[in-house]
Amino acid sequence: MRVVIARCAARYTGRLSATLPLATRAIMVKADGSVLLHSDGGSYKPLNWMSPPCTLRITDPDADAAAGGARQLWVVQHAKTDDRLEIEIHEVIADTEHELGVDPGLIKDGVEAHLQELLAEQITLLGEGHTLVRREYPTAIGPVDILARDSIGRAVAVEVKRRGDIDGVEQLTRYLELLNRDPLLAPVQGVFAAQEIKPQARVLAEDRGIRCLVLDYESMKGAEDLSSRLF
Amino acid sequence: MRVVIARCAARYTGRLSATLPLATRAIMVKADGSVLLHSDGGSYKPLNWMSPPCTLRITDPDADAAAGGARQLWVVQHAKTDDRLEIEIHEVIADTEHELGVDPGLIKDGVEAHLQELLAEQITLLGEGHTLVRREYPTAIGPVDILARDSIGRAVAVEVKRRGDIDGVEQLTRYLELLNRDPLLAPVQGVFAAQEIKPQARVLAEDRGIRCLVLDYESMKGAEDLSSRLF
DNA sequence: CGTGCCAGGTGCCGT
DNA sequence: ACGGCACTTGGCACG
Secondary structure, eight states, X not given: OEEEEEEEEEEEESSSEEEEEEEEEEEEEOTTSOEEEEOSSSOSSOSEEEOSSEEEEEEOOOHHHHHTTOOEEXXXXXXXXXXXXXXXXXXXXXXXXXXXXXXXXXXXXXXXXXXXXXXXXXXXXXXTTXXXXXXXXXXXXXXXXXXXXXXXXXXXXXXXXXXXXXXXXXXXXXXXXXXXXXXXXXXXEEEEEEEEEOHHHHXXXXXXXXXXXXXXXXXXXXXXXXXXXXX | OEEXXXXXXXXXXXXXXXXXXXXXXXXXXXXXXXXXXXXXXXXXXXXXXXXXXXXXXXXXXXXXXXXXXXXXXEEEEESSSSOEEEEEEEEEEEEEEOOOOOXXXXXXXXXXXXXXXXXXXXXXXXXXXXXXXXXXXXXXXXXXXEEEEOTTSOEEEEEEEEEEOHHHHHHHHHHHHHHTTOTTTOSOEEEEEEEEEOHHHHHHHXXXXXXXXXXXXXXXXXXXXXXXHTO
C-alpha cells in the first residue's frame, strides 16, 4: 500500500462527472491498483476513488497543466468500464509504501441473519401457539424469511429486518401476493418484524393488512442464552 | 491527518459486533477524530471505522493483551451512541502526521437532481403540449419528482431515475395510488423516466400502465446549453 | 431533529 | 454475468 500526501486536483468521469479543486489530500493506492482520495474529515467515504479492477498510469502533465503548477498526472482507468479518475499532483509532501499482505477479513455478529435465526427459535413471539414451517421458504421471486402457522393452522409469512423501512413492506407484499396463489397456503397472513419500524413503513404495512412486530434483539438473545443453559 | 501502518487487531461493538484478527493494516486518523482501518484491497470501504463525532484515547493494553503481544490500545468512542472501536496495536511500522486543512469539496455533475431539473425545463420531452405543474410535488408518503399536465390537461406523474430499476417502479406506483385518490388530479398517468431502464423494470411498469421514457442526458444538456446561449 | 430517498453506493449470494 | 438484497449502509434535503 502506497500513501501519498500531496497538493492535488482531481477529476472523475464515468457514471457522473466530478471535479475536485486544488488542495492537500491523502492518496491511498492499494495493492490491487485501486485509488482512494481522502480529505481530513468527512466520513469513511473518499472524496474520489477508483475501485478495482483498474490500472494507475503516472505521466508528465501536458503543457497547460504544467503551466498551472502540475508536476505529475495520475490516470486511474477502470479495466472494464470507461470510468476514469485523473489526479493532477502539484506538490508531493510525503510518499511512503508498505507491504501489508492479505487480510484475514472481518468476522461479524448480530446482523439480520441472526435476528431471523432467533425469531425462528422463538417463533411464539409471533403469537401463542405459532409453529415454524421453515426459514428461507422459497418462492418464485426469492425466499421468504420465515414461514409459520398460527395456533389454528393458518399460514403466516414473516419478513425480518433490522430496520423496518418501506422497501421491506414492498418486499413482503410481493411475497404475500405469490404465496396467496398457492391454494395449500392461502390465505397467508403477513408479519413485518424488525428491531425498529419507521412510521411510514408501519402505515403502509397496516394499510395492507400486514401486522407489525417490533423485535427486542437483546431480550431475544437473553432468551437464547437462557434456553441454551437448560441443556 | 495521521496515517499509521501497524500490525493490529480490532473489535467493533455497537449496531453489531465485529472482530478483526491480527494483521498488518493502514490506520487513518482524521482531524475530526474519525478513524479508518484499511486493508490493502477491497474497495473504498474500510474493514472497520468510526465516524465522527468521536474521540480517540490511546492507553496501555491490559495485562492479558500485553501478554499476547499488544503494545498499545486505541479506543475510539462515538460521542452520541455506544458505538466503539478498539484497536490493539502490536507493532507500529510507520507513523506519520500531516496538516491538510479544510477541503474545498467535491463538485458533482450528472446526478438525478440535474436530470430532474433538465426534464422539468424540457417538459415537452414527455410529449407535445405538456406543461410543468411543479417539481417535487408533495404527497403524504413523499414528493413525486415531477407533476405535469398533458396537452389536454390530464395529470402526469413522473419518477426520474438515473438507472431505472424495479424499486423506482414501485415508488411511482405508490405515488400514483395516492395521487389518484385526489379528485382534482385523478386519473393520473405515470411516466418512468431514466437514462437506462432495466428490462424487468420496464415489464413491471408497462404491466401497470406506466409509460417508460429513456432520457438522453448528453442531448438534454446540449439543449440546455443552446437555450442558455439565447439569453 | 426525525423521515424519506439517492448513491459513482459496495458486497454477498443466488440462478 | 445479472438480479435481488443487506449494509455499523452514508449522506442530503426537507418538513
